[in-house]
Amino acid sequence: MSTLPHENGLEDANNRSFWMPGNYQCTVKRTEDAFQACNDIVACFQERARVERQYAQQLSEWSTKWKPIVDSSPLYGSLLKAWQCFLSSTDRLASLHSSICRSLVSEDGDRIRTWQKETFHKKIFGGFKESHDFEMGFARAQKPWAKRLKKLEKAKAAFHKASRKEHAAREREIHAQGNPDVAIEKQRKSQEERELAQAETEKVRARYVKVLEEVTRYAPRYMEEMESIFDQSQEEERKRISFLKQAFLSIHRHLDVTNNESVKSVYNELHNTLMAISEGEDLRWWKNTHGPGMPTDWPKFQEWTPDKKHKKGKKQVERMEREAMIGGVRVRALYDYTGQETDELSFKAGDEFLKIEDEDDQGWCRGLLDGGKEGLYPANYVEVV
Template structure:
């Protein structure tokens, strides 16, 4: 059974986009990450160098211990020379591993440290000049775009607010038409109110469309400037990857110390792994590890299993301040319905014009209040459908 990729919210995905204000920081941070990676690489192979030195010392000690015994052994001829060859091979391996230790420290370690010093320039008060240059470049390119986005968001909010107000006015007009309890004069006022809200909506809509057009017109220039800075950051990252790849290959050459076929196979495999460094494979791995390709444990039917007998927990006594806080919420404001309303959702109230009930929560941003009918039923209702008694 193929796994279904997890659905992601388009709005959340858009917020994570490189083009959104401030999201370039992940690219800027690569400089500091690469500097720290150099420190970790040097420390890692310094430990390996100590292991090589210890192994060389142990080989030498083992050979010196057994040489006198082998030389005075009862063996002779080619058999004796074969035994002695094991010891002389150990001496040569000891020398070789000692040289590996020196190469890892003085050659590979110093090479990475030198490149690190030449590539990363620390600032007086922390951070790196390279990071600051990219940060300033991205911020400069993004500043006018961020201002336009903020202006666009404000225009959109105003348009949605006006549209919501117009929609409410339209509903009031529909409910008022043909209602004998509402005078013609009041119906005329409701109709005028609806026309005013319509005109305001059209006015705000035009402003919103104008700002959107400005943002759309500026987008190509913004993308060009951002991509220009991003390409510079990519080029610096390419140089780092290329250098570290060569550094790894150099370390590999120093560690590949034998022509034994079994050991050679191990180092050939390592060499092939180093030579197979690929941007595409790295990106594919990221996708399958942290992106849409991640495996998901989708819900499956599970049989019911009886729970183990648990000790009853002591009933917690609610603090006094919680009880007092609840008592403050008791009560409300008495309101009277101006129009009939039939709830469209399970959490909405249904009432008729003239009916009275309690308003228990004030109006929210969407134009809804919470109330409680005399029978005890609670729910939401449009704020403009009632008046305070």
């Protein structure tokens, strides 16, 4: 009894074998499965592209929301620059993920679609030319083999039927001979039946053996033809696997931000900005801008001098006309100031220039020097002329 599961398993395996009639269908169907797999791959990574786009949008929205809050923060100096760098880095990352979205759709998706169109050729009445060609090739190779198998199965069935009859006749003969109540005539008749059944069995056995030999002789040719068609199918599948491998590698290259030079640049710049936070520089700036380091005009004795009237020269008239066009207020510097940033003005005590924007929350005004340079300056360093 313990051998039955093994025998049944072996029989099931033989029934599923590629060599059995009709079992090549899964190989033929592989073409249609590959076409559907391409559709699934494109749909899968189009959905990933939407995730990348939504992430980029969320990053941009976050940066836009916090930028004015950060810019108006009470933080200053290198600490403020570090906070602002988080937002500028986020803008660059949002741009990167937008480009990933575009690459997944327009580059990777289009490449797979184009290859799919060139590789799979649909027939008018459904299916693909490639799978139809394999179907016909396998069917032609298997047709004579299937006929021989059918003939062999018929011969085997006839032999097994004759063997069962012979076995039954032998059982009856043994029963009759061992029973003294059975008449001699009946015993002789049972012996004749067994001999006839035995002769029939030998005859059918010889036919079965002959058909089996014929099938065995044809098997190498059948295997050669089937393997030839199968190898063609394998070559087509090899090309599909090779292409999809390259497609997956391309998708990986677009998604792998760890090796993206622009991402490395973003985080290196952010790291350098954070490392550049200096309490000494920030405290020094505060001291010079809002503390004891600020210059002042200490009281001193001043002689009275009468005001002199000057005629307005040509340059002064041009300057006044230009200031009238821009709009603003003439101011005079009370102290020397050297701009610490590229967008700040530098001037000496007594210099006059135009204030074109009023003081902001942090105590800075925007001015325009007579030479044409525009920039920021501390509001408490000047007075209105």
